[in-house]
Amino acid sequence: MATITIREALNQALREELARDEKVFLMGEEVAEYDGAYKVTKGLLNEFGPKRVIDTPITELGFAGLGVGAAMAGLRPIVEFMTFNFSILATDQIINSAAKMLYMSGGQFNIPIVFRGPGGSAFQVSSQHSQALESWYAYFPGLKVVMPSTPADAKGLLKSSIRDDDPVIFIEQERMYGQKGEVPDDPDFTIPLGVADIKREGTDVTIVARSLMVPIALKAAETLEQQGVSCEVIDPRTIRPLDIDTIVESVKKTNRLVVAEESHPICGVNAEISAQIMERAFDHLDAPVKRVSGADVPMPYAKNLETLALPDVNRIVAAVREVAYLD
Amino acid sequence: MPARLPSLIIRPFMSKQTAAPPSAAKAEEQQSSTGAGVMDAPTDVDQEQLKRERDTAKEQQKDRLAGLSPDHLIELYRQMLLIRRFEEKSAEVYVAGKIGGFCHLYIGQEAVGVGAIAALRKDDYVLASYREHGLALAKGMSARSIMAELFGKVTGCSRGKGGSMHMFDKELGFLGGHAIVGGQIPLATGTAFASKYQGTDQVTLCFFGEAAVNQGAFHESLNMAQLWKLPCIYICENNQYGMGTSLARAMSLRDIAQKACAYEMAAEFVDGMDVLAVREATMRAVERARKDYLPTLLEIRTYRFMGHSMSDPGNYRTRAEIEKYQERDPIKLFSASLLEEKVVDEKALEEIDRKVREEVEDSLRFAEESPVPDPEELYTNVYANPIDPSRK
Numbered sequence: 001m002a003t004i005t006i007r008e009a010l011n012q013a014l015r016e017e018l019a020r021d022e023k024v025f026l027m028g029e030e031v032a033e034y035d036g037a038y039k040v041t042k043g044l045l046n047e048f049g050p051k052r053v054i055d056t057p058i059t060e061l062g063f064a065g066l067g068v069g070a071a072m073a074g075l076r077p078i079v080e081f082m083t084f085n086f087s088i089l090a091t092d093q094i095i096n097s098a099a100k101m102l103y104m105s106g107g108q109f110n111i112p113i114v115f116r117g118p119g120g121s122a123f124q125v126s127s128q129h130s131q132a133l134e135s136w137y138a139y140f141p142g143l144k145v146v147m148p149s150t151p152a153d154a155k156g157l158l159k160s161s162i163r164d165d166d167p168v169i170f171i172e173q174e175r176m177y178g179q180k181g182e183v184p185d186d187p188d189f190t191i192p193l194g195v196a197d198i199k200r201e202g203t204d205v206t207i208v209a210r211s212l213m214v215p216i217a218l219k220a221a222e223t224l225e226q227q228g229v230s231c232e233v234i235d236p237r238t239i240r241p242l243d244i245d246t247i248v249e250s251v252k253k254t255n256r257l258v259v260a261e262e263s264h265p266i267c268g269v270n271a272e273i274s275a276q277i278m279e280r281a282f283d284h285l286d287a288p289v290k291r292v293s294g295a296d297v298p299m300p301y302a303k304n305l306e307t308l309a310l311p312d313v314n315r316i317v318a319a320v321r322e323v324a325y326l327d
Numbered sequence: 328m329p330a331r332l333p334s335l336i337i338r339p340f341m342s343k344q345t346a347a348p349p350s351a352a353k354a355e356e357q358q359s360s361t362g363a364g365v366m367d368a369p370t371d372v373d374q375e376q377l378k379r380e381r382d383t384a385k386e387q388q389k390d391r392l393a394g395l396s397p398d399h400l401i402e403l404y405r406q407m408l409l410i411r412r413f414e415e416k417s418a419e420v421y422v423a424g425k426i427g428g429f430c431h432l433y434i435g436q437e438a439v440g441v442g443a444i445a446a447l448r449k450d451d452y453v454l455a456s457y458r459e460h461g462l463a464l465a466k467g468m469s470a471r472s473i474m475a476e477l478f479g480k481v482t483g484c485s486r487g488k489g490g491s492m493h494m495f496d497k498e499l500g501f502l503g504g505h506a507i508v509g510g511q512i513p514l515a516t517g518t519a520f521a522s523k524y525q526g527t528d529q530v531t532l533c534f535f536g537e538a539a540v541n542q543g544a545f546h547e548s549l550n551m552a553q554l555w556k557l558p559c560i561y562i563c564e565n566n567q568y569g570m571g572t573s574l575a576r577a578m579s580l581r582d583i584a585q586k587a588c589a590y591e592m593a594a595e596f597v598d599g600m601d602v603l604a605v606r607e608a609t610m611r612a613v614e615r616a617r618k619d620y621l622p623t624l625l626e627i628r629t630y631r632f633m634g635h636s637m638s639d640p641g642n643y644r645t646r647a648e649i650e651k652y653q654e655r656d657p658i659k660l661f662s663a664s665l666l667e668e669k670v671v672d673e674k675a676l677e678e679i680d681r682k683v684r685e686e687v688e689d690s691l692r693f694a695e696e697s698p699v700p701d702p703e704e705l706y707t708n709v710y711a712n713p714i715d716p717s718r719k
Contacts, residue, residue, distance in 0.1 A: 025524065051524065056551070057547075057550060057551065057554070059547040059550065059551065061513065061543055061544055061547055062513050062516070062543075062544065062547025062548055062550070062551055063513075063547075063551065064513070065510070065512070065513020065514050065516070065517060065544065065548070066513050066514075066516045066517040066520055066548070066551060067517060068513070068514055068517060069454075069502075069513060069514035069515060069516060069517020069518045069519075069520065069521070070517040070518065070520050070521040070524070071517070072502055072514065072517065072518060072521075073452065073517070073518040073521030073522065073525075074521060074525065075520075075521045075524060075525075092507055092510060092544075093510070093513060093514075096505075096506075096507050096510060097505070097510060097514060101503075102708050102709070102710070102711060103488055103708045103709055104485060104488055104489040104493040104495075104503075105485050105488075105489060105493065105495035105497075105503065105708075106483070106484070106485035106486030106487070106488045106489065106495065106708060107486065107707065107708040108485070108495050108496075108497040109495065109497065109502070109503075110711035112711075141709050142709055142710070144710075144714075164712055165711035165712045166710045166711050166712055192714075193714060194714035238714075241714045
């Protein structure tokens with residue numbers, strides 16, 4: 001086991017999958033000569049050449065659609081969005097082409113493509129460059145949505161996503177690229193899509209968190225441990241399909257649930273998890289499900305306001321204490 | 328390579344213009360044509376002029392006939408007629424309530440699809456917009472599989488899940504009907520990319536209407552195709568109306584082939600009422616694509632005789648305008664050329680029509696008798712690798 005960053009783990013996954021399958025290619029803005037805007041694709045041009053690692057013009061709708069077309073003709077594209085904010089321009093091709101092609105062609109054209117890049121909040125870049133879009137993509141049948149929170153998950157899930165025969169939205173967290181962790185050395189190490197991971201076991205309250213919220217939830221759990229509350233922290237890792245069974249089993253044990261996310265609260269993934277838990281585990285709940293979400297405002301620039309817009313350890317601690325009726 | 332701009336073969340239906348901004352007078356003229364209910368096409372038809380055009384078109388087509396085998400010519404004619412009869416039947420059964428949703432007919436545009444696809448090999452790709460029944464037929468898909476799809480039957484080419492706007496046949500390289508205007512253009516650029524990546528010499532034909540040219544998808548795709556030298560042939564079927572909005576009301580530079588200049592792409596204007604002109608222009612483009620991976624933009628000028636869709640009363644254009652173009656009917660023109668050049672006689676043409684009608688009737692019976700999709704089909708084909716939530 002080597003200790004590496006999420007950035008390096010993603011880089012390894014890309015390198016190994018490019019080496020493994022000639023049909024895999026990587027395209028996006030600044031992925032080749034510039035080594036990637038966030039250096040996730042560092043060295044790949046050197047190793048695989050310009051046929052396999054391709055710099056695109058700034059033309060998100062165009063290259064997203066080109067990727068889907070290439071997948072229809074037998075290739076396995078990895079399309080990088082410099083950030084997922086720019087994927088908004090490409091949503092027509094992601095939603096109307098990639099997600100629906102298999103269905104509307106009666107099963108003839110599956111689309112093995114990965115759309116990946118950083119998403120979620122970044123550091124003081126204001127409203128257009130700092131937002132979480134997973135609930136958009138998770139809405140659509142036909143797409144799979146993956147959000148890793150550790151280097152090992154990042155590597156194992158990206159490799160599975162590239163090998164998957166369906167379109168996968170793979171959202172990395174812009175603030176987390178430098179986070180370190182242990183990653184298995186086995187080049188065939190993968191993590192299956194659709195399986196949640198229990199990041200910390202506990203007995204009193206379940207916290208479901210993803211992406212940036214996972215380390216924050218773990219810190220909150222540490223604080224709460226000192227206050228005598230045992231928290232179980234679950235990272236779904238895949239938003240669609242959602243491993244609701246693991247969450248239900250945990251709630252049956254703890255009878256209390258807090259869901260944490262950095263995205264806006266309305267129509268979000270937290271709302272979906274809350275609804276499913278009400279349907280599946282209502283009789284096991286000893287308190288209403290508590291949501292902790294990002295503020296319902298566009299992301300501000302000013303440092304103090306930005307901090308206020310994002311959930312933190314204190315808000316998760318307070319939510320857990322609320323569902324445990326401790327205050 | 329500078330764009331090639333051969334002279335127009337058909338009389339331009341709009342004033343010839345350059346990329347220069349329109350003068351104030353011109354702007355005013357355009358303004359005045361945008362009022363509700365105003366016909367922006369001439370209401371009177373110069374019969375003499377029309378006859379001269381027809382004769383010229385016929386002479387040009389006869390020149391193109393030389394050297395082509397009668398079998399090939401007859402096959403082109405048969406395909407065009409099959410599309411015409413198929414679409415007439417589609418309209419009939421649509422009105423009878425047997426087809427749901429939208430239904431965009433190809434009547435009037437048959438020479439474009441048949442001529443262009445005649446220039447292809449079987450393993451080449453075709454992608455299209457939602458006006459694609461005729462293109463699917465020309466690519467070799469059976470009338471049965473298309474009619475059954477219109478009927479929402481499981482025997483349809485997309486198992487009843489796509490309908491009129493989403494016809495697919497992987498075996499035959501027909502990669503869909505796509506229903507967001509211009510959406511198929513990046514996709515086609517991608518299949519061309521894949522051909523080059525895999526070192527095959529397959530080419531892609533991408534069909535779209537002229538209104539799609541105003542979409543970003545068109546410009547983004549042409550830029551990448553020329554930049555990366557991709558074997559894609561962009562076929563703009565200029566039928567002059569984006570639904571009910573005429574070209575004059577929607578596009579600043581209306582000589583669409585000229586837009587290829589912006590990307591240093593080869594381009595041609597083509598008479599879309601002459602199946603052989605379309606075939607020849609596409610063959611030139613296919614050769615460029617197959618040999619040198621070079622894309623081409625073809626602006627093929629045509630006319631749809633029917634409304635945008637079956638629900639379109641068409642009150643934005645005049646009866647006279649439609650009649651004028653019906654005089655330039657691509658099937659009438661071709662049959663006249665074939666008769667005058669003695670490739671066929673009247674009897675042979677009647678026999679073709681009889682067989683084509685039979686084929687369409689057969690497709691209708693097949694569609695009527697086919698089963699609807701099993702209710703379980705609702706949840707199939709969503710994922711190629713479905714993840715079973717209860718597997719653990």
